[in-house]
Amino acid sequence: EPEVTQTPSHQVTQMGQEVILRCVPISNHLYFYWYRQILGQKVEFLVSFYNNEISEKSEIFDDQFSVERPDGSNFTLKIRSTKLEDSAMYFCASSGLAFNEQFFGPGTRLTVL
């Protein structure tokens, strides 16, 4: 069964460093998403991506964040200069059509020291 994969499973970084979180969505899906969950809090929407551009983003997704689909398979989230409060679990998701079921990856746990 096709699934969304994410790497790495756990990333530890120093404050101020850049990190890139990687996702491989399901191959025939067209819509891609990033969410995050700070420990003990809600899963929060960050950004959605369709047709090689951002279709929607939340207030959390400021200039420190960017997304890219560098090739036909990967979908990346870059945090340019990490802050302590960026420590969270980051989930990638994809769907075949808008408003359809979103398929989630297992998440990347980011720890900023």
Added chain:
Amino acid sequence: GNSVTQMEGPVTLSEEAFLTINCTYTATGYPSLFWYVQYPGEGLQLLLKATKADDKGSNKGFEATYRKETTSFHLEKGSVQVSDSAVYFCALTGANNLFFGTGTRLTVIP
């Protein structure tokens, strides 16, 4: 705006007990409602969904009914199993995303 309020956990039940996890929502328009489940070490998986008022979503013995009058989508299961131990998330659709509740951790003991 859109938001989801979910029953606080953790919830611990004995095997074969009845489960209810409460979920209420605030939304503009007519969202679709979902329950996602996260088993240990895995991603979020769709458990069930309902797309309009009075729809009942069901899967693996779990059920939830979209109640517009009470803005609720409570998750129920008549007899839980140890394998149901997981974190359960209630969610609703926004314009191009999902709004999630905080998640409820369920532990079922033999």
